[in-house]
Amino acid sequence: MARSGRADTTSRTVLTLERPGNNVVSFDLAPDSDRPYATRVTIPAGSPWTPAPHWHEGYTEYVACISGRLLVRLNGVDKVVTPDDGPQVIDKGVVHEFMRADLHGYPKTPGKGDGGDVVAEEWTDPADGMKHVFFRNLFSVLEDQKYFGWKFVPQVMYSLRRHDNWNVMLGSGKGGVGWFGWTVTHTVYALGEGVAKLIGLRPWYEEYIPANLREVAAKY
Structure with a gap:
């Protein structure tokens, strides 16, 4: 049964x-960080x-491995990153994703996983809080999927488009x-946003979104 209202996650x-399939991740929005x-x-x-291949058009993103081994994929090119490698720069327009190295073709010992959590930290330039608005809204929408019902897909697409998160719809290889x-991605997203607005999303x-982020959220 669908929930009668949205959950309060502020x-x-x-x-x-x-x-399903042990597909688990945690996002800590208040890490012990000076960024x-x-x-x-944290990927257990x-x-x-x-996060699936995507790009940003208004932000340069940085990702650093804090513990374990992280696979960072930029425009289809893989790089295994450890804490010794420092922050990885993801320029605007670069299709990217990151994940555990041991489960995506780079086991430390052939045939065996590394074990333990893989922890990464990410941030953006400009650091204006938009990513926190995006993460809070998207994770909450995913949790409230039954509440949204058939409106779930246009809601997700609306949130993704407004918060500069362009999931690749077609083609994500090297280059x-x-x-x-x-063009395909932008067109599909525009249609999704149009439907979302039409049905009142x-x-x-x-x-x-907590009170301290609502002024940021209002810009989007």
Whole structure:
């Protein structure tokens, strides 16, 4: 049965996504970090989680491995990153994703996983809080999927488009998404946002965004 209202997630500082197949990840929005609006991402042992290939057009993103071995994929090129490697720069327009190295083709010992959590930290330039608005809204929408019902897909697409998160719809190999893939993705997202607006959805909700981030959210 669908929930009668949206869940209030404003007090949470850790957002956890759990999906079938041990697909688990946690986002800590208040890490012990001197970087403004940094997010600590924890991928537990055995989790194949990845954010899926996507790009940003208004932000340069940085990701650093804090513990374990992280696979960072930029325009289809893989790099295994450890804490010794420092922050990885993800320029605007670069298709990227990151995940556990041991579950995506780079086991430390052939045939065996590394074990333990893989922890990464990510942040953006500009560091304006938009990513925290996006994470809070998206994770909450995913949690409230039954509440949204058939409106769930346009709601997700609306949130993704408004918060500069372009999930690749077509083509994500070496060299980036390409003009055709870019056009397809933008077109599909525009249609999704159009449907969302038509049925009265919003890009973010007060139940998901704490008061200190609402001024940031209002810009989107």
